[in-house]
Amino acid sequence: MLNLHINDEISPLEAVLLGTAESPGPVPDPEEAYDPKSLEHILAGTYPKESDMTREMKAFAHVFEKYEVKVYRPEVLEDCNQIFSRDIAFVIENKLIKANILPEREKEVEAILHVLDEIEPEHILTPPEEVHIEGGDVMPWHGYIFMGTYTADDYSEYITARTNEAAVDYIAQQFPKKTVKSFELRKSNTDALQNALHLDCCFQPLGKGKAILHKNGFLVEEExxxxxxxxxxxxVFEITQEEMYRMFSNVFSISPEVVVSERNFTRLNDWLRGQGFTVEEIPYAEIAKQEGLLRCSTLPLIRTKPKSNSRR
Known part of the structure; x- marks a missing residue:
């Protein structure tokens, strides 16, 4: 059985579910786009090809192999985009929480049943229907759980609003010993430069007490x-609007010292190395056209317990 253990974003990774870019189906019609960046590339004729996305995900898998991480993959569903496994479930402590995702994507959960079968049933949580939540909006961080949300009255008008107020309450109830801190995110169905699809699109905690942040992704400056x-x-490494658009904050930590990043993120990667990180650079610019990157593609299952009691 899988002994789930996730308490932060950076402890040494032992097991992860990595999505797949195989058989994603034809280029979606504009009205089928889930986010403004995908729509932009659909309309421009630059939507990513399966061969390019598969190559990029292989590079990511190779990094996990290098660091001896156990990698699970979903079963390949024909004509189904299964790249972003963070959207379908996430782990906090020893619990896997199924995400209430867009109805069109529910079959993606069926493709990871072979993984769920390795988890004790009592450690799998299925939120009630009124709870809308996706893993990109949820970040365990020691005594905290950081959550991105959108709670305005026009929530239902935004396909880019994925986590609601009921989700924040639900997570707080499930993990009463944690402090749940929520952040209102800026949403747009049509302008990717003005849309923080998930919290990890404008914020990412790193090892060594560092973090990546973009101010305009947040609706409330105090937050x-x-x-x-x-x-x-x-x-804090502050990223620009253009860098948020390119997904600079959506890197992935394999350990407190090792960060996987897109190879074209020169300014960020140079800063990371200057802070003492090992940066594993891989190509991921094609997948980024769908408003998701490295963290979005992963569902961490086990991270080893940190050796210190530091909260950062």
């Missing part, structure tokens, strides 16, 4: 300031 103060301004 952005809270994160800036929590990590300390000197420890």
């Amino acid at each position: 952005y300031r809270w994160l800036l103060d929590f990590f300390g301004k000197e420890n």
Whole structure:
């Protein structure tokens, strides 16, 4: 059986579910787009090809192999985009929470049943129907659970609003010993430069007390300031609107010292190395056209317990 253990975003990774780019189906029609960046590339005729996306995901899998991480993959469903496994489920402590995702994507959960079968049934949580939640909006961080949300009255008008107020309450109820801290995110169905699809599109905690942050992704400046103060301004790499659009904050930590990043993120990667990180650069620019990147493609299952009691 899988002994789930996730308490943060950075502890050494032992097991992960990595999505697949095989058989994603034809280029969607514009009205089928789930986010403004995909729509932009559909309309421009630059939507990513299966061969390019498969190559990029192989590069990611190779990095996991290098660090001896156990990698699970979903069963391949014909004509189904299964790249972003973070959308369908996520782990906090020893519990896997199924995401209530867009109805059109529910079959993606069926493709990971072979993984769920390795988890004790009592450790799998299925939120009630009114709870809308996706893993990109949920970040366990030691005594905290950071959550992206959108709670305005026009929530239902945004296909880019994926996690609601009921989800914040649900997670708080399930993990009463944790402090749930929620952040209102900026949403747009049509402008990718003005859309933080998930929390990990504008924020990412790293090892060594560092973090990546983009101010305009947050609707409430005080909430952005809270994160800036929590990590300390000197420890935060602030990204521009263009860099958020390119998904600079959606990197992935294999350990407190090792970060997987897109090879074209020169400014970020140079900064990371300057802070003492090992940066594993891989090509991922084609997959990024769907408004998701490295963290979105992963569902971490087991991270080893940190050796220190530091919260950062």
